[in-house]
Amino acid sequence: MSEKSSSRVFTGCRVLGYVSTHVPCVVRFIKRRGETLLCTSVGKWFHTYGCDKFRLLSVSGEHPGPITCMSGDNYHVYSASENDIFAWRRGCELKHTYKGHKAPVHIILPFGAHLISIDEDNVLKIFDIKDESEFLELLFDAEQFKITTMCHPPTYLNKILLGSEQGQLQLWNIRTSKLVFTFKGWKSPVNVIQPAPAVDVVAIALGNGKIILHNLRYDQSIVDFTHDWGQVSSLSFRLDGAPVMVTGSTRGHIVMWDLEEKRVMSQIQSAHSARISSLQCLMSEPLMVTNSEDNSLKMWIFDMPDGGARLLKRREGHALPPTLVRHCEPTGQNILVAGRDRSLHIMNTVTETFNKSMGKASFNKKASKSKSKKKKRNDKDLALPPISKLASCMQRDKQWDSIASLHEGRFLATTWSYNKIRMGDHKLFPQGFDKGVQATSLTVTHCGNFVIIGYSNGQVHKFNMQSGLYRGHYGPESKLAHKGAVRGVETDICNARVITAGADDKLKFWKFKTATTPYHVMRLEESVSMTKCHRDSGLLAIANEDFSITLVDIDTMNVVRKFDGHTGKINDIDFDSQSRWLISTSMDCTVCTWDIPSAQLVDIFNVEKPCTSLSMSPTGDYLATTHVGEVGVFLWANRLLYERVFLKPIDRNTVQVPRLKLPNTAPEKPDIEDIGIIDLGEEPEYKSPEQISSELITLSNQPASRWLNLLHLDIVKRRNKPKTPLTVPKSAPFFLPTIPSLELEFDLDKDNEGKETKLLIPDSLSTLSVFAKKLVSCDDDESYSECIDKLKTMAPSSIEAEVASMSPDVGGSLDAMKHYLLMLNVMLRSNKDFELAQSYLSLFLKSHTKVIAENQELRDVLASTEETATHAWLKLQNHLMYNICVVKALKDM
Missing domain, CATH: 2.130.10.10 (YVTN repeat-like/Quinoprotein amine dehydrogenase)
Incomplete structure (x- = not known):
């Protein structure tokens, strides 16, 4: 992602607090999971929740526009956006796209192998789900029959029931494309049609508040109810054997109706603070799920003594756009968010499962919760x-x-x-x-x-x-x-x-x-609109009414910085945790990052809607923002934590300010071409040197197990000796000589090509190993370095075997022992691999003390090696003693 189209410091991460919109949710039971899943629309995406823990399971892909309606069956979730319909598997995999409508779709109904949809132009289309082909199209006159709802009565083969704004109902056979029957209706718009558990019976909710249970076979009304709590927006029947009908209203109330006694059984007032979009009872369980356009999803359980329901689980965000966001913990994981809906929420940046609602502020908390019979004061007054x-x-x-x-x-x-x-x-x-x-x-x-x-x-x-x-x-x-x-x-x-x-x-x-x-x-030179103090550094930021920002040092009581650049009212300002940046936002839709030490603008970007509040995480990983007209809290990730970014001063008058989209409910997937493209200029990539300075002593990168136990290998072998004797495998038909090392390598130095005999006859009677032969042939520091590298690849047991085999008593030679000491001398003089050199020298002295004592030439070479080692030890001792003295002096201060 290039810098011209993005922010230097921040990149969109995700949004918190989106749960539901006005679109009815989809309830699907997944037999393989043994769990009921809920799909709710959140604008251009939909979320999938599990009923067991109300945990967010997946987020769909982005739609071309806001989702207008949803439905589902055993295989897919169907969502409509603008004029197209999409079929999703597992909540996030797009499988099919159905095109053909010329107006936005507002009703979807899966019907076996077909999908029925109705758009706002009153056109009904039927698609084949697998082939994505159009099966049937029916045109309706909006003045005569404006379709408002649709359902499929059970046991009615190939038939659907349509409700209209004029109050009439029509029963259609979609296989023959014929109108079966027209119900005259009740001269009131039909809002909801829901099949009842009884055969041939459907519940019809009208715009005048009437709820009618109607028998389709005989075209007779069985019973009717009057709903006094607003128009019915959703309706469902309990599917666990209880004869109860549940209705949700446009005012957010829920009413339970006893169908046997034909009366109101119980009610839940203000179950939601807005219109109840969907209300569905779960199969064979005393549970009910509701969602509303107040950005909430709730599960209710029917266990009250009067047959009513109580709240069991809920997921909710702000019903109205939040206007204030603040980090409240040193970990930076929890955010306090206040909104226009009078509520205060705690939102977690790690998982939305930990989101909490602290409720709404009221004059009298107990009075607002109690249900007074007189009802002299309602919740709005409190x-x-x-x-x-x-x-x-x-x-x-x-x-x-x-x-x-x-x-x-x-x-x-x-x-x-x-x-x-x-x-x-x-x-x-x-x-x-x-x-x-x-x-x-x-x-x-x-x-x-x-x-x-x-x-x-x-x-x-x-x-x-x-x-x-x-x-x-x-x-x-x-x-x-x-x-x-x-x-x-x-x-x-x-x-x-x-x-x-x-x-x-x-x-x-x-x-x-x-x-x-x-x-x-x-x-002060300008009028103040707001202040923000960073207590750790003693800096006070003052947002002025002339759209500038003044920085005051409260210790010296002087103005130390002044920032100009905004062209609108400053809405909020905040410091980062180290008080190096000052982040500000204003009504000009920009978010600016000011570098305090250099007093320069180092980053600026535009957003679609003005930012009303912002807060930087104490750990410096996220910037949280709220925006006009958005009910979510948007998180922007700090790119400096995982990318190499060079911040340079920006001239607001000459630079083209990038315009960024607000973060999505799921992290964006950038194009492959944009991954990893960072403008580094002509600066070459930095590589750490093998040794910073030849005067400093450098340790090797070898693990301690490769050199620490060289002097105690006999103890290790004795401890690891198996208690049961080893079984000897059958002898192989042939073998190849191998080189003792950590990697399997064959000894192919002796080539028999060009010889008449196939027997492996050595050129000499020397029994030196391959490493010892290579060591004897060394004549300069570079060749000794190759032997050192070879020694690093060997296992501890192999190193011990190589050193022990150098003695003349076991087939070695004094020349090999002398070159081994010269190799150690080269290691010590280079100040590299200090601990390896000391370990190798200790092993050599332990193994060949008697041989060295009897040979003058070896003693002379050993004296030179001892002098080099002593010089290195003294240098290391001086540095250690100096550091110990400095630390002790600081402790005594």
Whole structure:
């Protein structure tokens, strides 16, 4: 991927928080797995979940547009996007594509070996599933019969039942392409048709709220119900033997109907916060699955005393676009996300199985949960407005609440418990406030004991997080810290200072305990819109209303950097973990990365929709963003963690800003041509040298087992000796001499070509090994190096055998022993393979002490080798002693 079309620093990874849309889900029982699978649409993709653990199993490929409808059978999942229909195997393998519609498809029904589909132009087409060919096409007049729903009544061979917007029903035989019967209807649009467990009976949900059980054979209505909780959007029957019909409404309510007593059995109010897209009972189980356009998927179990259902499992995201995202743990795996739906969620970047909903903020948590008979106040009256600001500290998370939040248009602050995954018990607000005052900024101290809140009237107040008690204010007796609204409140890492920024263009520094007057006041050149402090480095970033960013060192209380480049209101800013980068986003749809040490813009890219909030992971691996109109949280991976990227200053006025697509629900698969293409310029690839310096002592790359046990091989062999005698294999018809080494090599040095006899007659009576012969022929350092390389490839037992065979008593020679010492001398002088040289020398002295003592020539060569070894040891000893002295001196300081 070239730099012109991508970001230098970030690349799209995936999106979190997508669960369901308005498209009804597909329920399929897979006999081979013994599990029921659920497929839900999330825009251009669909997710497959397992009912056992509600775990995400797979993500489909990308469709050309948003998915409009879905269906499934025992073999495929069918999804429609724009004018085409796609058939998928295993939830992610595209098998068939059906084309022919000239308008978007909104109804799909698998019917044996055929697939029935209806588009918005009121055209019905039947495709052969295997051949992808069009089998039948029927045109309907929209003014006379506008198709709204379709089903196949069981036991009705080759027949389908169509419902219309005019209220009529038609029964068609698709094999003969003939209309079998027309039901006059009830002069109300047909919303849902669902076959009942009883033969010839179907349930029909009308637009006027009526639910009718109708017998198709006799064209008679058996019973009708009146639905008073909005129009019926989905309908199903229990398939475990209980005579119960379940309906879901456009308001999110679920009603259970007793078909024997013909009355309401139970109801679940506000099961979803939006229209229930699909409601299906599972076969032979007291379970029910619902999905809704509020971005949730829920499983219910029928085990209540009144025959009702309770919530068993759920997967949900934000119903409305999130506006605030913050990392809350040092591991960077969990993210706090607040949305326009008034809820606060915890999202995990590793697996969505760990996603949690902390609920919605309310004035009275107990009252919002209780079901009062009088119903004087509904949930909307008890719920607080959406969260506008968020601050957290996990130091005391196990003891008390660790998260504080502000709400739009309120001076009230609420607390949340990350450990208990719920709203806290405290409501923080000072006494005597007017209704028009709003809380504008807050921060939780690094110790997690206090929260400091700034208000629109210029006051700054401090509260205790554990008890929720008021702990004072900053400013004189009038309690005004600033003459305008407080735009930012920050504290340092030691809780010694409080920094406040106001609409009066002043930055004030206060002592944390003595808060009557600031000890320093800075006059800012521009008006402040928001602040962000990196406590570890003591840097304070200030986003200004002129779209610039100012960086202040809170220790020296001076402006150290200023960044210009945005052309719209800055929505959010954040530091990376090392305070080297400052990342900002604004309404101009750009995300900028500023290098703080060089004060330069090093990366910029455009997104499709403006980014409303961003947060950089404490580990530096992901950037999390939220965008206008999107209900998910998007993750961007840091390319510097796994690629070589050279960051250079960027001129905003001359560079062409790349436009990036938002990440998908699954990682994108780049083209083969784009993999690994990185612009490195003309810089050659760096290769580590074998030895950094000839003056330094270098160890070998050999494992310790190859040299550490050379002096104790006799003990190792005795320990590994088998208890039972070895069985001698049958002798081979011939053998070839081999060379003792780790690899199987034949000794083919002696060539008998050109000789009359076939007998292997040696040229001399010498019994030297191949290695010893090669060693005797050495005459310079390069030839000795070849012997050293050969010795490195041998096993420890082979090395011991080679050294032991050099003695004249066992067929060796003094010349071979002398050249072996010269080889060790070369190793020690090169300062390479230091531990191997010492081990080889120790083995030689252990094996040939008596021979060396009796031969003057060997003693002379050994003296030279000893001198070289002593020089190397002294050099190593000096370096070790120096380092030991330095470390000891540092400890004593």
